[in-house]
Amino acid sequence: EADIYQTPRYLVIGTGKKITLECSQTMGHDKMYWYQQDPGMELHLIHYSYGVNSTEKGDLSSESTVSRIRTEHFPLTLESARPSHTSQYLCASSEYRTDTYNEQFFGPGTRLTVL
Amino acid sequence: KNQVEQSPQSLIILEGKNCTLQCNYTVSPFSNLRWYKQDTGRGPVSLTIMTFSENTKSNGRYTATLDADTKQSSLHITASQLSDSASYICVVSDRGSTLGRLYFGRGTQLTVWP
Numbered sequence: 232e233a234d235i236y237q238t239p240r241y242l243v244i245g246t247g248k249k250i251t252l253e254c255s256q257t258m259g260h261d262k263m264y265w266y267q268q269d270p271g272m273e274l275h276l277i278h279y280s281y282g283v284n285s286t287e288k289g290d291l292s293s294e295s296t297v298s299r300i301r302t303e304h305f306p307l308t309l310e311s312a313r314p315s316h317t318s319q320y321l322c323a324s325s326e327y328r329t330d331t332y333n334e335q336f337f338g339p340g341t342r343l344t345v346l
Numbered sequence: 347k348n349q350v351e352q353s354p355q356s357l358i359i360l361e362g363k364n365c366t367l368q369c370n371y372t373v374s375p376f377s378n379l380r381w382y383k384q385d386t387g388r389g390p391v392s393l394t395i396m397t398f399s400e401n402t403k404s405n406g407r408y409t410a411t412l413d414a415d416t417k418q419s420s421l422h423i424t425a426s427q428l429s430d431s432a433s434y435i436c437v438v439s440d441r442g443s444t445l446g447r448l449y450f451g452r453g454t455q456l457t458v459w460p
Contacts, residue, residue, distance in 0.1 A: 235389075273350075273435075273450040274390075321389050333439060334380070335448065337389030 234258050237322050237338040244312055245346050252307045252341045254322030263305040264335065266321040267291060274321060280305060281327075312345045319343070349373070352436050352451035360459055363426055367454045369419040369436030377441040381410050381421045384433045384453065393421070393434075426458045 235256040244250060256263065261282045266274040266289075276289030280299040294316070295309050305324075309316055319342050323335040350371045359365050371379070378397045382390035394403045394410040396419075402411050407424045423430055433453035440447050 237389075271452065271455075273452045274448075275450075276448070323389070333377075334392055334395060337382075337391070339389050340387065342387065 235322065235324055235336055235338040237320075237341050239341060240339060241342045241344075243344045243346065246311075246313055248312050248345075250309050250312055250343070252320055252322075252343070254305045254307070254338055255303050256305075256322075256324040256336070256338075257303060258324060258326070258336070259302065260324035260336075261302070261327045262325045262335075263299065264323040264325075265289070265295075265297060265305070265307050266323065267293065268319045268321060268340075270319075278307065312343075314345045317343060317345050350436055350438050350449050350451040352434075352454050354454060355452070356455040356457070358457045358459060359426055361426060361428060364422065364424050365426060365456065367421045367423075367434050367436075367456070369421070369451060371417050371419070371436070371438045371449070371451075373417075373438040373440050373449050375441040376414060376417075377439040379410075379412055379419050380437045380439070381408070381419075382435040382437060384435055386432070390435055390437075423456075426456075428458050428460060431456060431458045 238253045263280045265278040268274045275291035277293040278297040319340050321340045322338040325335045353368045380395040381393045384390040393408050396412045398414040409422045412419045435453040436451040438449045
């Protein structure tokens with residue numbers, strides 16, 4: 232089991248609330264990622280980071296923002312949640328490797344429901 | 347467009363039986379292909395990873411094959427158990443970026459009945 236944690240595991244909130252989804256890893260990995268996954272659909276990359284003070288947007292446009300102040304911590308924030316943000320959010324991390332085995336380790340996910 | 351297609355979309359088998367899941371991809375340039383197992387409400391967990399030079403890899407009762415020429419992969423599960431019920435996701439990585447971008451299939455939902 233990978234040492235990557237996400238909190239909360241489940242969150243139900245009302246429209247307009249600000250939320251932060253937490254992600255931490257204890258493996259010392261430089262790269263971290265946020266994915267969004269709807270039921271029965273593929274994972275979509277929404278944010279990633281190469282290391283401290285590095286953040287990039289992924290393939291899927293998202294109104295969320297991320298920060299990377301510490302290596303082990305990669306929180307995701309929604310300033311004003313809407314029902315369209317209802318989804319599962321998965322955090323992942325990987326070490327920086329120059330070979331082809333760039334394995335990503337996933338956290339358990341946060342199931343977000345916006346009413 | 348880089349894509350990963352999986353079949354079947356869902357599968358029901360009886361405990362103890364074998365099954366094979368399929369994955370076709372168009373990702374180029376190809377770096378590696380992984381199979382992940384995702385339990386309901388959990389994050390994906392890696393089962394196998396193969397580069398273009400590897401055509402088979404096993405992990406216990408799971409055996410993955412790769413044909414880089416036809417861009418096809420399969421995951422064979424032997425002597426299925428109830429705990430094998432999960433979504434199995436095929437993921438292909440390209441060689442074209444330092445990010446090692448991953449392309450995900452939608453998964454095959456496997457249900458094992460007693």
